[in-house]
Amino acid sequence: MTTSHLPSPGSPRMSDDPPPAPPEELDEVPAVVLADDAARGTAIPTGPLLDVHAPTTGEHLLCVEDTTPELLCVVVDATAASSRADWAWLSAEDRARYLFTIADVLADHLRPLAVTAALTTGRPVAAGSALDGPAARAAAFSAAGWADKLGAVGAAHRPGGGVVALLTTWRTSTADALTAIVAALATGCGVVLRARPAAAAGAAQLVRLVEDAGLPPGLVRVAPGADAAADARLWDHEELVAVRADGSPDDLRGVGVALARAGTPLRQRVDAPHVDVVLPAADLEAVARSLVAAAAGGAHERPGGSRVVVARPVADALVARVAPVVAQLRTGHPLDRATAVGPLPTPHLARAAREVLDGATALPAGLPERGWWTPPGVVTVGRHSAWPPPGPVLGVRTVRTAADALPHLEGAGSVTVWGGELGAEAPAPPDPRQDALDLLRACRG
Structure with a gap:
């Protein structure tokens, strides 16, 4: 295990606006497990320590070991052995009983998970508790239900076990991670969480x-x-059954190419933007509420960014409703339960978001200067201008007709159409249930 280097109660405090984080909450962050101690042999070299910085201050938060290729192979071998010896031979009913227990004990872990996400990625703890917790429990419960129904959904039990690798980043929500873990376990496989440092x-x-x-x-x-x-050794490992990953298109393209050589299935979620198409018949009040929530969720809920394509007759009215409310979203320390918008997960995203906002848009006084902060806002985007980056920033572009909106959907990960039809099929929002089914089927072998 590492030694965690977390802010102590005596660390430099935030200003009175926002209030300081309650010191006792810092103790809830779990120590970071390096490569599994039970799988580590004394002759296996350990990797260098990687620094994880706190989004709130930009300062050092904790250390994570960069698992070596040799040690990663040991971890995968040990996980595969555990799946064969202790798990894969169980009946479908017994595996389901165990997996439903995950959803039952999740309540005791929701607060530590929310605090951990707040300190390492800037996700406000209020959203982590109110939104992420119920979503995680629903995802775990749903995925567990497939354990004794594999044949009915075109999946299969793997009596020989195996390993599913889950590539997690700051983008990976608790619900997505649990969906993949429980679905992989349902088939009889073990799981290796290939977690990026954050x-x-x-x-x-x-x-x-x-x-x-x-x-x-x-x-x-x-x-x-x-x-x-180490990644390359993992993708080539003979015990690897399937991979679930999310990230940028470039990152996932490289993973896909590496896995294709061995024929290993990849289930991925690309950081593609979400597009809201607002047509003249839309209920602007409902649209406004949804867009304000999207701005508050920022990069955590829409890691590909949030784009709004709106018909000209209603554009001014929509912006007039949304912009002042977005501007008033409380920006502050993610452990403050009144915070709607915390720091961004990376300094690059914070810089990019600040650059597209009006210079008059300011942060609340007293936030740490080195933190990865940006104020929430609404940006009008011209026909040839770039969309704003992921974060608490909504990009709004006007179109004359529904048909004119279609070119702006290219590359979108999901689309919501308000007030009419586009006349073309639009990508649906991510569905954890479908993600679980896709992974179950990928584990067939």
Whole structure:
């Protein structure tokens, strides 16, 4: 295990606006598990320590070991052995009983998970508790239900076990991670969480969750890091059954190419933008509420960004409703439960978001200067202008007709149409239930 370097109660405090984080909440962040100690041999070299910085201050938060290729292979071998010896031979009914227990014990882990996400990625703890918690429980419960129904959905039990790799980043929500973990376990496989540094503390918490549910120790393990050579060894490992990953198109393209050589299935969620198309017949009040929520969710809920394509007759009215409310969203420390918008997960996103906002838009006084902050806002985007980056920023572009909106849907991950039809099929929002089914089928072998 690492030593966590977290802010102490005596660390520099935030100003009175926003209020300081309650010191006792900092103690809830789990220590980061490096490569699994039970799988580590004394002759296996350990990797260098990678720094994780706090989005609130930009300062050092904790250390994560960059798992070496050799040690990563040991972790995968140990996970596969656990799946064969302790899990894959169970009946479908017994596996389902264990997996439903994960959803039952999740309540005890929701607060630590929310605090961990707040400190490592800037996700406001209020959203982590109110939104992420119920979504995670629903996802875990739904995925567990497939354990004794694999044949009915075109999946299959793997009596020989195997390993599903879950590539997690700051983008990976608790619900998405649990969906993949529980779905993989439902087929008889074990899971290796290949967590990027900012996601390592959350991954460690998920391992504890699974073990608290009574599943065999070592069935789900974490191997954090970002070493490309270690990734390559993982993608080529003979025990690997399938991979679930999310990230940028470029990152996932490389993973897909590497897995294609071995024929290993990849289930992915690309950081593609969400597009709201607002037509003249739309209920602007409902649209406004949805867009304000999207701005508050920012990069965490829409890691590809949030774009609004609106018909000209209603554009001014919509912006007049949305802009002042978005501007008033409370920006502050993510552990403050009154905070709607915390810091962004990366300094690059924060800089890019600030650059597109009007210079008059300002942050509340007293936020740490080195933190990854940007104020929420609405940006009018011209025909040839770039869309704003992911964050608490809505990009609004006007069109004359519904047909004119179609070119702006290219590359969208999901589309919501308000007030009419587009005359073309639009991508649907992500569906955790469908994600689980896709992974179950990918594990057929």
